[in-house]
Amino acid sequence: MPAVHLLDYVAGNVRSLVNAIEKVGYTVEWVKSPADVPSAEKLIIPGVGHFGHCLSQLETAGYIEPIRAHIKAGKPFMGICVGLQALFEGSEEDPDVKGLGVIPLKLHKFDDEDKSVPHIGWNSANTSRKGEVTEESLYGLHPSSKYYYVHSYAARYTDGELEKDGWAVATAKYGNEEFVGAVARDNVFATQFHPEKSGVAGLRVLKAFLGGNKSEKLVEKASTVSAREGLTRRVIACLDVRTNDQGDLVVTKGDQYDVREKDGVSTGGSVRNLGKPVDMAKKYYEQGADEITFLNITSFRNCPVADTPMLEILKRTSETVFVPLTIGGGIRETVDTDGTQISALEIATMYFKSGADKVSIGSDAVTAAEEYYASGKKLSGATAVESISAAYGNQAVVISVDPRRIYVSSPDSTPHHTIETRVPGPKGERYCWYQCTIKGGREGRDVDVRQLVTAVEAMGAGEILLNCIEKDGSNSGFDLELINDVKAATKIPVIASSGAGNPDHFREVFDETATDAALGAGMFHRGEYTVKQVKDHLRENGQLVRQYEE
Numbered sequence: 391m392p393a394v395h396l397l398d399y400v401a402g403n404v405r406s407l408v409n410a411i412e413k414v415g416y417t418v419e420w421v422k423s424p425a426d427v428p429s430a431e432k433l434i435i436p437g438v439g440h441f442g443h444c445l446s447q448l449e450t451a452g453y454i455e456p457i458r459a460h461i462k463a464g465k466p467f468m469g470i471c472v473g474l475q476a477l478f479e480g481s482e483e484d485p486d487v488k489g490l491g492v493i494p495l496k497l498h499k500f501d502d503e504d505k506s507v508p509h510i511g512w513n514s515a516n517t518s519r520k521g522e523v524t525e526e527s528l529y530g531l532h533p534s535s536k537y538y539y540v541h542s543y544a545a546r547y548t549d550g551e552l553e554k555d556g557w558a559v560a561t562a563k564y565g566n567e568e569f570v571g572a573v574a575r576d577n578v579f580a581t582q583f584h585p586e587k588s589g590v591a592g593l594r595v596l597k598a599f600l601g602g603n604k605s606e607k608l609v610e611k612a613s614t615v616s617a618r619e620g621l622t623r624r625v626i627a628c629l630d631v632r633t634n635d636q637g638d639l640v641v642t643k644g645d646q647y648d649v650r651e652k653d654g655v656s657t658g659g660s661v662r663n664l665g666k667p668v669d670m671a672k673k674y675y676e677q678g679a680d681e682i683t684f685l686n687i688t689s690f691r692n693c694p695v696a697d698t699p700m701l702e703i704l705k706r707t708s709e710t711v712f713v714p715l716t717i718g719g720g721i722r723e724t725v726d727t728d729g730t731q732i733s734a735l736e737i738a739t740m741y742f743k744s745g746a747d748k749v750s751i752g753s754d755a756v757t758a759a760e761e762y763y764a765s766g767k768k769l770s771g772a773t774a775v776e777s778i779s780a781a782y783g784n785q786a787v788v789i790s791v792d793p794r795r796i797y798v799s800s801p802d803s804t805p806h807h808t809i810e811t812r813v814p815g816p817k818g819e820r821y822c823w824y825q826c827t828i829k830g831g832r833e834g835r836d837v838d839v840r841q842l843v844t845a846v847e848a849m850g851a852g853e854i855l856l857n858c859i860e861k862d863g864s865n866s867g868f869d870l871e872l873i874n875d876v877k878a879a880t881k882i883p884v885i886a887s888s889g890a891g892n893p894d895h896f897r898e899v900f901d902e903t904a905t906d907a908a909l910g911a912g913m914f915h916r917g918e919y920t921v922k923q924v925k926d927h928l929r930e931n932g933q934l935v936r937q938y939e940e
């Protein structure tokens with residue numbers, strides 16, 4: 391198999407990129423020092439995290455000149471995500487750090503007045519302009535395909551500005567902002583999105599670049615193209631994983647967090663076994679899931695951290711699933727079985743190296759929020775949220791919230807933020823607040839959901855996975871009141887979770903809240919509905935969704 395050189399400087403999930411490159415028929419050789427660059431024929435710079443971190447790493451290690459020489463020599467070069475940003479002159483994110491300057495423009499932060507930032511999800515990379523039909527694809531990019539983006543900074547697109555210097559440009563729109571999704575000129579190609587996380591559409595782009603197929607004939611209707619522009623609604627499949635009583639790792643699912651079978655009289659039966667994690671993740675990917683989330687709900691307490699079975703599950707899943715993978719459960723400082731202290735950052739690093747794109751933090755985030763308020767809203771810099779987002783970027787840190795309703799007769803009877811609810815409490819109470827819990831809902835804390843999301847946003851979290859204990863496994867639809875309340879309190883994207891029982895619940899949550907994504911578990915695991923049925927239903931009801939491509 392022909393080889394591709396990957397620059398080994400990054401923190402983050404390069405495993406998926408390696409898997410994707412292998413999937414399209416190439417092998418990966420690592421560039422481990424600047425001296426390796428001249429022997430590279432095709433060079434890829436994957437990028438995650440901060441612009442400044444990436445560029446200063448390249449600078450300090452002495453890569454800048456060899457990369458420039460590679461590009462100048464006319465050899466194929468591809469930048470991905472921050473790898474694209476590196477081609478620019480600079481970024482608002484780190485104004486003092488210089489980019490490669492191949493493109494004499496700067497990157498700007500998205501405006502968060504009217505939308506969530508980071509921009510996370512599936513969007514276009516469209517080469518057609520003003521409704522015109524594109525005749526040729528650029529490195530396999532199709533105007534109607536969607537690609538996975540995750541970033542807060544972007545190159546704003548101004549008609550003709552890059553084209554006058556010979557660049558071919560594919561763009562995407564986020565809110566009112568049009569930005570560069572991909573650029574190409576001569577031997578250089580770069581994508582702001584992650585092709586390795588963009589399903590079949592992304593694999594096609596990688597294959598075209600590696601095969602040197604810059605353009606091919608395309609036939610797409612202009613009307614189809616413009617109607618599909620913009621960020622799609624994300625549908626996520628979630629797999630709660632734990633060891634059952636026989637010691638096997640299984641996908642399970644609870645009702646209000648109780649995962650044991652009920653015999654009709656009492657709970658406490660065996661752990662529900664709904665299938666094998668790797669097979670089920672692949673099945674949902676093939677049904678069109680936009681992301682897969684694994685929640686390790688027991689944290690496998692009795693084995694050394696490095697042997698955690700979840701690492702193997704991620705490695706195997708990332709070989710066949712080319713959409714983002716999130717892993718949650720046990721992301722916190724831990725004492726290993728031999729007594730060694732392991733930081734939350736080290737735990738997260740193991741997961742990223744095994745194929746995870748994001749880690750999800752539950753209990754530890756609640757404790758960190760308590761400390762944040764106790765210290766008068768001072769950031770310690772030492773929490774799991776802060777250390778992981780500083781190293782891997784905000785987008786890599788999801789906060790999984792497990793709230794439950796506490797009913798009160800009036801807003802004055804609690805210091806917490808209340809809402810007036812359409813679902814009154816057992817004594818007819820018309821108000822409630824949402825209490826954060828830890829340890830899988832077993833322990834309630836004196837922190838409300840608004841306090842939590844405000845604190846973790848300040849710490850650098852990139853997304854909120856918003857569960858709801860009363861709704862979990864109920865098949866009665868999402869808690870729309872909770873979702874609206876949280877959306878009003880935060881700028882970072884929110885994933886609605888708990889209660890999905892049929893495709894119309896997804897339509898309802900997207901129509902009646904501003905949630906960025908919605909997650910389902912039980913209805914998929916029990917085989918009642920497929921992810922494809924949910925997406926078809928959303929599309930029929932006018933929502934923008936990504937279509938699964940064969």
Ligand code: 1PR
Binds near residue numbers: 629643649687829858
């Ligand atoms: O606290 O950082 O170790 O993380 C533990 C993680 O495990 C948290 O994300 C917590 O939500 C999750 N968890 C812990 N115990 C349980 C349990 O069920 N006993 N799972 C549990 C919670 C997650 C939900 C579920 C939705 C959708 N389940 O995301 O998937 O409610 O279900 P539905 O569509 O069937 O209604 P830490």
